[in-house]
Amino acid sequence: MGYELHISRAAEYYDSDRHPIALDEWLAYAESRPTLNVGGWLGWDEDRQPIYEQTCTDGSVVSLTWFEGAIEIKGHFDGDAYHEFGSIAEDLQANLQGDHGERYTASGVLPPTR
Structure with missing residues (x-):
């Protein structure tokens, strides 16, 4: 399915700028x-940053x-998100x-916190 996922150190991904993953840390990791x-x-030029691609186990890319302290994952995939991105x-x-x-998590879906 097409869906957006977020890797963030904040409790809620939209607060990532408060607990950021630094751009240089992300680039080195990637x-x-x-x-x-x-x-x-x-x-453009010195302000440009790479868009990384990953081919998922179902063959989708x-x-x-990186955006404002979080990693944004976009695309269409049919697999389980935690299998693909939990370890990252x-x-x-x-x-x-x-x-x-x-x-x-890398093991599965966590129960809702609310």
């Missing part, structure tokens, strides 16, 4: 992962970009959260 490849660029969140000591507030 460059170290063989599953992430640069698929394009955002911005999603993009991962854990590696960054962050949370994996969907647009509707659902939370994931």
Whole structure:
């Protein structure tokens, strides 16, 4: 399904600027992962940053970009989000959260907190 996910250190992804993943930390991490490849660029000249792509286990390709302290994951995939991206969140000591507030770990979906 097409859906947006967020990797953030904040309790709610929309507060990522308060508990950010630093851009240089994200770039170093992304460059170290063989599953992430640069698929394009955002911005111009010295302000540009890479858009990383990952091919999911179902064959779909999603993009991962840094934005205001969080990693935004966009694309269409049919697999389980936690299988694909839970380990990235854990590696960054962050949370994996969907647009509707659902939370994931590398092991599965967490129960709602509200």
